[in-house]
Amino acid sequence: MAHSIHTGEEAFTKVFGEPVWQYHADRPEANDLMNQVMSRESEAMIDDLVAAYDFSPFGTVVDVGGGEGALLAGILAATPGLNGIVFDQPHVVSDVLLRSEGLAHRTKAVGGDFFDSVPEGGDAYVLKWVLHDWSDEKCVEILACVRAAMSPGGTLLVVESVIEPGNDPAPSKILDMVMLVLNGGQERTREQFETLLRRAGFHVNRVLPMASSSSSIIEATAIEANQK
Numbered sequence: 746m747a748h749s750i751h752t753g754e755e756a757f758t759k760v761f762g763e764p765v766w767q768y769h770a771d772r773p774e775a776n777d778l779m780n781q782v783m784s785r786e787s788e789a790m791i792d793d794l795v796a797a798y799d800f801s802p803f804g805t806v807v808d809v810g811g812g813e814g815a816l817l818a819g820i821l822a823a824t825p826g827l828n829g830i831v832f833d834q835p836h837v838v839s840d841v842l843l844r845s846e847g848l849a850h851r852t853k854a855v856g857g858d859f860f861d862s863v864p865e866g867g868d869a870y871v872l873k874w875v876l877h878d879w880s881d882e883k884c885v886e887i888l889a890c891v892r893a894a895m896s897p898g899g900t901l902l903v904v905e906s907v908i909e910p911g912n913d914p915a916p917s918k919i920l921d922m923v924m925l926v927l928n929g930g931q932e933r934t935r936e937q938f939e940t941l942l943r944r945a946g947f948h949v950n951r952v953l954p955m956a957s958s959s960s961s962i963i964e965a966t967a968i969e970a971n972q973k
């Protein structure tokens with residue numbers, strides 16, 4: 746923490762000798778634990794998410810950095826007729842959850858690097874708890890890859906805590922420090938999300954709170970390059 750406060754940089758690499766996502770890639774047990782935690786957290790959120798947002802207008806939803814597909818499985822189970830693609834690092838992505846939910850015929854699991862490209866063909870793209878892992882510059886790179894896969898008018902749903910500006914205490918501000926230490930990431934205010942998304946070719950339409958989650962759904966639309 747002291748290293749991060751002094752330098753503004755992540756401390757994980759200084760302590761463990763490699764960046765956090767590489768650390769998990771190199772250690773199957775740590776990777777498995779991380780993915781299980783993420784899946785259980787997603788399962789706990791799913792009822793609130795599908796109550797707050799109607800996915801039925803979409804044909805295909807792509808969950809970018811979607812881990813083992815737990816969130817996607819919940820969205821698809823609540824939305825008959827919707828197809829889905831879960832995209833994550835090759836050693837993380839899996840269709841086990843999707844198959845166990847009996848959703849295999851509506852889904853695909855794709856491995857890759859969201860700094861290179863993400864699957865095309867989605868009407869909606871979801872980024873849940875991905876952007877807070879990264880600095881603004883890295884977020885713009887990820888968002889630019891997502892934008893490149895989308896058509897103008899496509900929908901992006903960012904699921905993150907939206908913090909209030911200023912220094913009043915809030916539980917999600919603890920995560921702000923955790924993200925800085927782990928990977929140079931941060932929690933963001935609505936204005937910070939709007940700026941970030943605008944830089945990558947998106948316009949924020951609305952921010953929807955969820956009943957019992959500290960995260961919100963930030964709905965944005967992919968705009969034409971000359972509209973930025």
Ligand SMILES: C[S@@+](CC[C@H](N)C(=O)[O-])C[C@H]1O[C@@H](n2cnc3c(N)ncnc32)[C@H](O)[C@@H]1O
Pocket residue numbers: 766783784786787809810811812813816832833834837857858859860872873874875878
């Ligand atoms: C904090 S987890 C969130 C997982 C999932 N969205 C959820 O909320 O349960 C961040 C995800 O980003 C993925 N990730 C990290 N670097 C990546 C990369 N370069 N390409 C694709 N996915 C990546 C991780 O494997 C992990 O599953």
